[in-house]
Ligand SMILES: Nc1ncnc2c1ncn2[C@@H]1O[C@H](COP(=O)(O)OP(=O)(O)O)[C@@H](O)[C@H]1O
C-alpha cells in the first residue's frame with residue numbers, strides 16, 4: 001500500500017497541513033516541532049489507538065474545538081480516502097461511508113511503527129517482548145486475540161482458586177480442571193509464537209545482515225517453561241506436566257508460575273544476549289530489524305506492504321546503518337523523523353520535509 005497524501009487541521013500543534021508523499025519521506029526539525037505528531041496522525045489511520053496512549057481529546061489543538069484528518073492512499077488494488085474527525089466525539093469514514101470505529105480502517109491500512117519507547121523491548125522485562133509477538137500475531141491471525149483472551153480468563157480463574165487455597169490436596173480436583181484447560185489454550189499460544197518466530201527468522205536475518213553490513217548475526221530464542229518442539233500436542237503435554245508439577249509452589253505463591261504468560265524471547269547477536277551485552281546501536285538495530293521483519297511477514301501473509309513509521313530511529317546509528325535505512329529498504333513506503341540536516345543530505349531518492357512549530361515545508 002502507499003499513502004499519497006495527508007491533510008490535517010488542528011491536529012496537536014499542527015494548525016494546517018496538506019502534503020503529498022513519496023516512497024521514502026524524511027521529516028526533520030528541532031525538538032518539539034511536530035515530527036512525532038505527524039507520524040502519530042498517520043498511525044491513527046491504521047485503526048490503532050495513539051502509540052503514545054493519548055485520548056482523542058488530547059489530539060485536538062489547544063484552544064480549538066475540533067480536529068480533522070484526511071488520508072488519500074492506495075491499498076487492495078484501488079485509490080481510497082479515509083477521514084477522521086474529532087469534535088465532541090470521533091467520526092470515521094472510509095471512501096465516504098461512515099464506520100462504527102477507527103478499528104475498521106485497520107483492514108485497509110496497516111502500519112509498523114518504531115518509536116524510541118520500543119527500545120524497552122530490549123531493556124525491560126519479558127512483558128514488552130511478549131507484547132511485540134502477540135501484537136504481531138493479532139495483525140495476521142484473526143483468532144489469536146480470542147485465544148489470548150480465553151487463556152487469560154482461565155488464568156484469572158485458576159489464580160483466584162489459588163488465592164483461597166490452603167493446601168494442594170484441598171483444591172486438587174478443581175485445579176485439575178483448570179490445568180487441563182490452561183495447558184490446552186497455552187499450548188496453542190506457544191505454538192503460534194514458535195511458528196511466528198520461525199516465519200520471521202529469514203526476514204530478520206537478512207535485514208539485520210543488511211543493517212550491520214554483514215558483520216553480525218541475529219537470533220531469536222523462545223524461552224518457555226520447557227524446551228518446546230513445534231508439535232502442538234507435545235507442547236500441550238509438556239506444559240500440562242510443568243503446570244501440574246508446580247501446583248505446590250503455585251499454592252504457596254497464590255499465582256500460576258508456569259505458562260505462556262511468563263515466557264520470554266531472547267534476542268541474541270553473534271550468540272550473546274543483546275540485553276546484557278549489546279551496544280546502544282546494536283539494541284536499536286535489533287528492534288528496528290524486528291519491526292521491518294514484521295513488515296515483511298505482514299506482506300507475505302496479506303499480500304500488502306504495510307507503511308513503516310520510524311520515529312527518531314537514526315540517533316546512535318553509525319553512517320552505514322543510517323545509509324541502509326535511508327537507501328536500502330525495498331518495497332516499503334517509509335516515514336522517518338530525525339533532528340539534523342546531515343541525515344537529510346544522505347537521502348538518495350525520496351522527499352524531505354522540514355517542520356517548525358507545526359508547519360511543514362519541503363526541503
Ligand atoms: N493538543 C495539542 N495542541 C497543541 N500542541 C500540542 C498538543 N499536543 C502536543 N502539542 C505540542 O506538540 C509538541 C511536541 O510535538 P512532537 O511531535 O512530539 O515533537 P517532535 O518534533 O520533537 O517529535 C509539544 O511542543 C507539545 O506542546
Ligand SMILES: [Mg+2]
Nearest residue numbers: 035036037312
Ligand atoms: Mg518526537
